[in-house]
Amino acid sequence: MDTSETISRTAAKGSSEDFLPLKNWDHIEFYVGNAKQSAFYYQYAMGFKLTGYSGLETGNRERASFLLEQGKIRFVLSTPYHPDNFMSDHIKQHGDGVRDIALEVDSAESAFIETVKRGAEPVMKPTRIEDDNGYIIRSAIKTYGDTIHSFIERNNYKGLFLPGFVDASAKAIKGIKDAGLRSIDHMVGNVELGKMNHWVKFYAETMGFSQLLSFDDKDISTEYTALMSKVMQSGTGKIKFPINEPAAGKKKSQIDEYLEFYHGPGVQHIAMNTTNIVETVSELKSRGIEFLRVPTTYYEELESRVGKIDEPMEELAKHGILVDRDDDGYLLQLFSKPIEDRPTVFFEIIQRKGAKSFGKGNFKALFEAIEREQAVRGTL
């Protein structure tokens, strides 16, 4: 095992100095070109359940929003009804992408005050929004690119999701099987060359996060492409944000390609936990989700690299599932191909068996797999 991937256990403990205690991921909002159709993809292909809706029929004249849930994961897909607004500009610029990584807090006012005081750019002042089921307080700040963090205080709300959303379960596709996705593990941002440390500083100083891990271009490089990454973790340890920037390589890195097609920094991938990756991946594959593939030689040396694991090697090889080990245990992971036409956002499926790291041992095989895809796209 490579021991250079060390985890600083002391730095990340929540303490009285945690000025931004984050309870959990609240939801992820995507701005998309056609939320109604995307909702079908997330149901049929990804195993989400349609649970909530806001739109013309509910008195929302600006946008249609569909709430999809699986395990503790909540995705909101939103499409504007008209062209002259920020949402439409966002979609024109970035294609479908993540606009809001919303986080649950006990006080959206305190979260706003504490972060803005430390330099965060405000997007929405603490605002009380109510309906018959109570009220929420919502505030928001900017992070990289056009991405924001909303702070959601929902202690006084008994409704389905947020005020304005109605139960849409009657419209859900019947008989859709859950794919075993349980919660969000981490969300990765891609930022421009030379900007990683700026955003590491933002998460450290403005949001009170600590640095969990760091990878440089010696860890993450192939013959052609390189990147650098630092993993930031909230004081409560619940929220993890790796931040990537491109590093100089012989050819255009996957981060450069993302930045070119997303037209700026943004969310690169969303990692979601499962308790049975073999089942989850075979389920998703059977519904048409495409995953990156490492060469079969990867499995020849796997056991000598990670030791004995519970899962049968043939099953892992059959699905192309990757394995890595750290001091705390091991993890299994697999990455989807981009989920839209632009080579931008993708998903990671991850099963942790003790391991707290991010699969550094797989970076090389993985990036070579990505390069083969990039070559097909004419990027390399």
Ligand code: FE2
């Ligand atoms: Fe990841």
